[in-house]
Amino acid sequence: MTDTSTHKDEMNPYAALQDDEPPKAPRNQWLDVWDQFKKHKGAVFGGGFLMFITLAVLLGPYIWNVDPQKLDIRNKDVRPIWTAIWDSSAKILWHRPFGTDNLGRDILANMIAGGRASMAVGWTAMLLSLSIGTAIGVAAGYFKRLDGFLMRMTDLFLSLPILPLLLVAVTLFRQPLRANFGPEGGMFILIVVVVGLTSWMQTARIVRGEILALKEREFILAARSIGTSSGAIIRRHLLPNVVSPIMVSATLGLAVAIITESALSFLGVGFPSDFPTWGKMLADAVPRMEQYPERVLLPGIAISLTVLGVNYLGDGLRDALDPRIRGR
Amino acid sequence: MAQVPLTVPPEVKQKMREALGLGAPVHIQYLKWLNQFFIVEPQFLIDWMTRNSFLFGWLPDTQLGMVYDAELQKLVPQQRNISWQTRSPIMDIVIQRIPQTLWVVGLAYLVGILIALPIGIYSAYRHYSIFDQTGTFITMVGFSIPPFFTGPLLIVIFSVTLGWLPSIYDTTHVVNDWASFKYQLSQMILPVMVLALQTTAQISRYMRASVLDNLSQDYVRTARAKGLKEGVVVMVHVLRNSMIPVITVIALGIPSIFGGAIITENVFGVNGIGQLLITALFANDIPMVMTITFIFAIMIVAFNLIADVLYGVLDPRIRYD
Numbered sequence: 342m343t344d345t346s347t348h349k350d351e352m353n354p355y356a357a358l359q360d361d362e363p364p365k366a367p368r369n370q371w372l373d374v375w376d377q378f379k380k381h382k383g384a385v386f387g388g389g390f391l392m393f394i395t396l397a398v399l400l401g402p403y404i405w406n407v408d409p410q411k412l413d414i415r416n417k418d419v420r421p422i423w424t425a426i427w428d429s430s431a432k433i434l435w436h437r438p439f440g441t442d443n444l445g446r447d448i449l450a451n452m453i454a455g456g457r458a459s460m461a462v463g464w465t466a467m468l469l470s471l472s473i474g475t476a477i478g479v480a481a482g483y484f485k486r487l488d489g490f491l492m493r494m495t496d497l498f499l500s501l502p503i504l505p506l507l508l509v510a511v512t513l514f515r516q517p518l519r520a521n522f523g524p525e526g527g528m529f530i531l532i533v534v535v536v537g538l539t540s541w542m543q544t545a546r547i548v549r550g551e552i553l554a555l556k557e558r559e560f561i562l563a564a565r566s567i568g569t570s571s572g573a574i575i576r577r578h579l580l581p582n583v584v585s586p587i588m589v590s591a592t593l594g595l596a597v598a599i600i601t602e603s604a605l606s607f608l609g610v611g612f613p614s615d616f617p618t619w620g621k622m623l624a625d626a627v628p629r630m631e632q633y634p635e636r637v638l639l640p641g642i643a644i645s646l647t648v649l650g651v652n653y654l655g656d657g658l659r660d661a662l663d664p665r666i667r668g669r
Numbered sequence: 670m671a672q673v674p675l676t677v678p679p680e681v682k683q684k685m686r687e688a689l690g691l692g693a694p695v696h697i698q699y700l701k702w703l704n705q706f707f708i709v710e711p712q713f714l715i716d717w718m719t720r721n722s723f724l725f726g727w728l729p730d731t732q733l734g735m736v737y738d739a740e741l742q743k744l745v746p747q748q749r750n751i752s753w754q755t756r757s758p759i760m761d762i763v764i765q766r767i768p769q770t771l772w773v774v775g776l777a778y779l780v781g782i783l784i785a786l787p788i789g790i791y792s793a794y795r796h797y798s799i800f801d802q803t804g805t806f807i808t809m810v811g812f813s814i815p816p817f818f819t820g821p822l823l824i825v826i827f828s829v830t831l832g833w834l835p836s837i838y839d840t841t842h843v844v845n846d847w848a849s850f851k852y853q854l855s856q857m858i859l860p861v862m863v864l865a866l867q868t869t870a871q872i873s874r875y876m877r878a879s880v881l882d883n884l885s886q887d888y889v890r891t892a893r894a895k896g897l898k899e900g901v902v903v904m905v906h907v908l909r910n911s912m913i914p915v916i917t918v919i920a921l922g923i924p925s926i927f928g929g930a931i932i933t934e935n936v937f938g939v940n941g942i943g944q945l946l947i948t949a950l951f952a953n954d955i956p957m958v959m960t961i962t963f964i965f966a967i968m969i970v971a972f973n974l975i976a977d978v979l980y981g982v983l984d985p986r987i988r989y990d
Binding site: 383500504508512596600604607610620623628649 | 742806808809812813814815817818821822824825829924925928931932935936946947950951953958962969975
């Protein structure tokens, strides 16, 4: 007995060194990020919802090809089809699943068109504020001479209240922009530019902090010692290392842009009145919300869920991109 | 000039423009505006305070804004900034509107802070508990739902369906007995709720992060090792240290009390400063818009300064060289 057991031990001297399973391929950093991201339920929901909304507003008009502007006055004030569940006498039409408004325009088509406007403003304003913020943050962090001036400018912009500023800007610049770019195009440019110009400060601050820390690291010193120019150092060594904070502030920027656009439309100073957006649909429905609460609820829920999804996505990205949290 | 009849010939119009000082160089116009805003209008403000206000009404009436007119042989008010909509001095309208804004928006800010601080402390203390998870979810929701949706939603629930609260804020309501006080309270609940949700969401997030930072510090372990009670450790040691960044956030948010509640004031019909700004914008009332936005600017600069100074006073580790 003892003999066989010792014999057995001698048989596999390398057993402890061998793996129980076949060796895995080396893992990509982004796979780790994805694994951590999947653990955050809210973030997965948020990302999924944002993708759903974006796809819906992009592909929706091809699937549900009803003109959102078409008036159908005979079929006005149609309730959504689910109203029939509790109110069998309600006026519903099967080819108008979300009902129609007080001029007989199809609400589903309006929701899709309104979402297009909100999403377009949100994404463009976010990209604009990201590029401004990153440029200023990198310049302030990398070039010491610019730091003081740029950061004081950031403080200045941080103290601007966005909504009053936008209202004043709309009053001042609406006419010239409308004359040059048409009523919708001019308003789009105005909203995107003002939202972009007033929301880049957080990105700039975060990027500057990261760049200040990265600049003192050895790999930058090495790059400089072989004669790499400042532009190449920024492009190849610094920017790839600050991608994660930029992505997190991108989500926040998207949320802010969507809310600001809806608020402007709600106050009636946004897009022209025949151009549907979620904020405008909500504002139009408020006077008659006692009879038709769904017309307030549908755009309101769409705005809220989109912004909630974007915020959760940002939370999840922050956790997933932080190597100290990853793997816990 | 916009209301001058079309029958007035252009050369007369030109003379009217020059008489109004529109032909003067830009820097002269600017200096005149500065004089108007920083010297003349404050004199009227002091006059108003010594005449009508509750705090300084006992002082003798200063009559600073008056000038002696030789022709009429009596004191007449100086030229003032006039609103194009109402043809009355702008500062008087602003003074009329400020109490509504302060009552509704200021109270909402206060309520929001009072709710947010305990939530922030407790959810940081019980990190990852059910309370923390619910709290984080609610703050996220409060962050995401815009006030122009929560406002109508609350009106539908509490005014239309349940019929408990009025949906429109009645500014002319006078509080003189218990019943009218109760009515005042009930009409303030909805706007305060909408605004407080946002404040709570923001401040409780800051508070939670700040307390979390402090709970893992060495001095907390030392305090516990000394045998201090848990209540003393959290409510005295940790709380005092974690209030430092939160107080600056609170101070920075105060200017938004005066300006930021444009949407909520619009939804509930509170005729405060935000509503004044938006009606002035719609009416192209440029002098009014300029005055209000300039007041906002002064507020923002002042409270930024206060926040910076407070930061240095509260935290002795920070020194401005």
